[in-house]
Amino acid sequence: MYNPDNLHLAMGTALQRTIHQLRSEDREFFQIAISVDCVIFGFDKNELKVLLIKSDLEEFNNQWSLLGDLVRPDENLETASYRVLKDRTGLDDVYLEQVYTFGEVNRHPAGRVISTAYYSLINIKEHQPVLTDNELHWHPVNEINTLAFDHKTILDTCLERLQSKIEEYPIVFNLLPEKFSLRELQTLYEAILGIKMDRRNFRKKFFLMDWLEDMNELEQDVPHRPGKLYRFNASRFSSGKEKTPMPV
Amino acid sequence: MYNPDNLHLAMGTALQRTIHQLRSEDREFFQIAISVDCVIFGFDKNELKVLLIKSDLEEFNNQWSLLGDLVRPDENLETASYRVLKDRTGLDDVYLEQVYTFGEVNRHPAGRVISTAYYSLINIKEHQPVLTDNELHWHPVNEINTLAFDHKTILDTCLERLQSKIEEYPIVFNLLPEKFSLRELQTLYEAILGIKMDRRNFRKKFFLMDWLEDMNELEQDVPHRPGKLYRFNASRFSSGKEKTPMPV
């Protein structure tokens, strides 16, 4: 598999030497660790939340941090993200998207660690087991002011990406149970975008986009007139490049 | 500066150990090299071009590849990109944007190399010196079918990012000389997006956005009625989050 001794290749002058002309003397470069950090989003009680873990690093005593791990030499970057998710949430089939790589020299107190940030969307209700792990906790995104390391920056970056992404692609459904009401869907959009939307225009928009399939069922246990339940019908999303601007 | 011996930290079980609990035994993880690859875009003769270098790696004989280099242990990721640009083009003050990190295990034949891709926009006319280096060459983006490594994928990813970026932010000006005509500007948008636009609507749009400053000069040496010259006036771009949809 991985073998540093494969690094004997054509040479060049120091200036001309590029990554494509690695020599075995270049092992000095293998002094950077790479990690993945996962911003795991969930939606509960009308709030967008993120799964955090208590940092036990002295420098960041009592601060929360994102879930992450070092990338192993024999695993893909994305594989590492899935592994973190699987280990921490038990969930397998989740939406995952790479966002940005943070590579400041001093971002990690333990040494040079470059970290690639992913965010993932999970249905929080399928995920109660994690709450038994008292190191882990769901935090409302709005109430997070500081995190360990540069994780607040990472969180902000991922949230921005999520915001722009949902305005074009039908990915929010990953945050909802299979069946949901239009109100839940709208509240979710509002929570992510941080804005209020008009109920009637929102409804109109979604039916026009034809993403929803009527389940012919009604909400249960609501203290008012129950709404219809729908589910996302991926087949109606012609995965072409058409945009799907959301109401503002 | 960097010192692997700082890595003595709190421990946990194998499963619970995260990036935030690095131990010195974790040195096995420092077996991954990280590099940057730069997609350097230019605009010349009505075509979008990219600066490539001849790969002298045996596996990729006679194939072209992007400009890149390993990241040094004591330099930021972005700093490494600027360094590559400076070394290769001599240009300092360029537009640079990180796009994506490619981390497949087998993407580089010499070993495990993870690469973060950046694209940059430069004014090709300020950049003739590079042509004396016969390893480097500008290639029309449209005519590139294969590149060494996974560089074709990287190029495609960066082009897509550029396409979506210019529909919201005024960055194309980095590809043009200080003074330019509306025709040049439109041709550039068309070259990047790969579409034809209506000349009159394009004009209307741009004047409405109020980005352009009339230089009260005319084009020279054109075999037809010369157009006015403009320059980009950044101060008119209120850097708020307003979008600036382009005509299609």
Place this chain on the structure above:
DNA sequence: TACCAATGCGTAGCCTATACACAATTTAAC
């Protein structure tokens, strides 16, 4: 001087986003 090619400017129509009104349905309270 006539012709050509591109610039510069204006208008009409369509499509979509937005703002807003009202009836229907279910629960909860009295």
Place this chain on the structure above:
DNA sequence: GTTAAATTGTGTATAGGCTACGCATTGGTA
């Protein structure tokens, strides 16, 4: 049971922006 409260479900009117064009103007060229 009757009523009030809350929310769902449906429709319409208006404004603004994008799109598709028409046409005169300007400079270069033969």
